[in-house]
Amino acid sequence: MLHAQARPTPAPSLQEMFDVAIIGAGVVGCALARRFALAGAKVVLVEKGSDILSGASKANSAILHTGFDAPPGSLELELVKAGRAEYLDIRDSLGLPLVTTGALVCAWNEAEAAKLEAIAAQGRDNGVAGLRLLNAHEARAGMPALSPRLVAAIEVEGEHIIDPWSAPLAYLTQAVALGARFLRRAELIEGRFGGDWTLATSAGELRARAVVNAAGLYGDEVDRRLGFAPEFEIRPRKGQFVVLDKAAFPHVPRIVLPVPTEITKGVVVCPTAFGNVLIGPTAEEQEDRTRATVETDTLRALLKRGAEIVPALEGVPVTAVYAGLRPASEEKGYRIFARPESRAITLGGIRSTGLSAALGLAQHALQLHAAFEGPPLAPVGAPAVHLPNLAETRERDWQQPDHGEIVCHCELVTRREIEAAFESAVPPGDFGGLRRRTRAGMGRCQGFYCNARLAEMTRGRLAEPLAVGEDEEPGRS
Incomplete structure (x- = not known):
């Protein structure tokens, strides 16, 4: 039986109206959820995978770019610089390295x-x-x-x-603290616009006044499912x-x-x-x-x-x-489209600079949304969120005198860190998500010595149980 925190999130009632539905829980989707929640919107983030970062966002070089080599005068340059500036502004308050x-x-x-x-x-x-x-x-x-x-x-x-996994987790955690909903294993099947949006997903239907497509590798396909003729090709x-x-x-x-x-x-x-x-x-x-x-x-x-x-x-x-x-496309630049008549935004073709530009993309999407008809949003204050540190350049949990059991000896991950991940506002939905939240199993032995203990600790807590010795997603240390 699943623990309460690992049960699939129930689909919203069809009668529940969201201000914004975001498709795709990669780094851009998580940044969007935070930005719209801070703007006072009622937000739902829809993801077909079991966890955030289940697509393109889980594998990158983790560089916070300056934009020095971005195309001059491009929207990408503008948004990389804006995203970088906001990351530097908020990172201490969120506990990000x-x-x-x-x-x-x-x-x-x-x-x-x-x-x-x-x-x-x-x-x-x-x-x-x-x-x-x-x-x-x-x-x-x-x-x-x-x-x-x-x-x-x-x-x-x-x-x-930077830490490329803790950043989007912090963004979504802050959004959830403001009431945002995160729907896992909820693949978009079809969207219908008739004054408002009705979105059919594999987890049920939901309604929203506006929709933002941040589906990454499936950005063009999601546009098709929303009823638009795609203006780009992934x-x-x-x-x-x-x-x-x-x-x-x-x-x-x-x-x-x-x-x-x-x-x-x-x-x-x-x-x-x-x-x-x-x-x-x-x-x-x-x-x-x-x-x-x-x-x-x-x-x-x-x-x-x-x-x-x-x-x-x-x-x-x-x-x-x-x-x-x-998610490259047939053109080098970002492929961003706003459709005010149907209150829809597409953020496509976000390639190697997506981690750096995510917060800037979220700012830009909110500006585009401001031109849509609908009730005005009322910004709210940012709730306190502070993620556990995974970076080697700052103190880790194992360095505390009361750290308790060390579960993963390669990466020095404590039992307390693993339990805290499951008790958090956005618990892991699969083993890859647990690894990205704690680094357990991502060291020299790649889980050879700790997988049995991890399987025992996570039994009933993940969408798919950890089979000891399985060929899990390759880890980046």
Whole structure:
């Protein structure tokens, strides 16, 4: 029998009217729920998966971007900067970390070096401060482990690392504290507009005055189900990543960025908030929107590239590998559409900068919504929300004298942290959600030693029970 906090959320009565229904509980959907709830709206967040971040948002490089390399004058630039500014403004109150690494855009040959001045000029035109051209000696002075093959670099002071999973959880937790509803396992089947919206989902019907499509990899399909002719086409782009053991961390104090191409930002070597080093992603277009496989040859190529950039990484053990899908479209920019006549907004094509831009996208959506007919919203105060810290740069629960049982010894996760996750306002709905909330099972052994204990502790609490030894979603440490 399920514990009370893990039972599927009952569908709202058809008579219950929401001001805004948000489709998709990725990082953008969670940010939307928070922003509209703070504006005084009655919000429902609808997700077909068992938990938040079940789609594209669960796999990313966790960089808080400055927008230095965003298209000049673009909406993406505007929203990345707005989202970054709001994150920096609210992170302390929500208990969210910031690892102030800075970044180096590295040129490994003369052709790449010739592009650095233009990249720096574009960044300055984009209003980003703290950009400095460095010769190889200057760059390696701040990061001695860089390969001596380095030709030149740009220092970008403001590029930093965050916890990519706690941030959206904090956004939704704050929304729920303001009365927002979160419906899991509720795939949108059809939407009908007749003055208000009636949304048929796999968990029942609900009604809303307005709808926001933040469905990520299914953004074009959700528009179809809402009755719109899609104005964009999602073309999934797979990115594979390698996560190196914590022994790599001292060698990579900064984010190492490549000189980008027209197609991709390229392979990044960067630290994580959890004390590891990440290498990736690749950029591979595919048709499948649900399955992102990892290939041995590609992973080997990533390891080789990482060691070419930072030779000290050669031979460092791999902790985990994973692959994610980005909701790319046929155009490079964000695909945002407002339909005032039917009180609908679509936020599509939100690719690699979605984590940074999420709060800015939510601000923008609220501005678009203000033009819709309907009762005015009355903003409310932000409730106090403070998430447990998972970052290695701040004190963790295991460092408290009364921490109790350590369940996951690789990542030093306490029983108290696991219990707190299930008792929280937005408890995990599946094992992936528990891992992202606590880091249990995401360390060197990838759950080999703690899965049995975790299966015992989570019995009856998850949509699908944890089978010991199962090939769960690859973890990023």
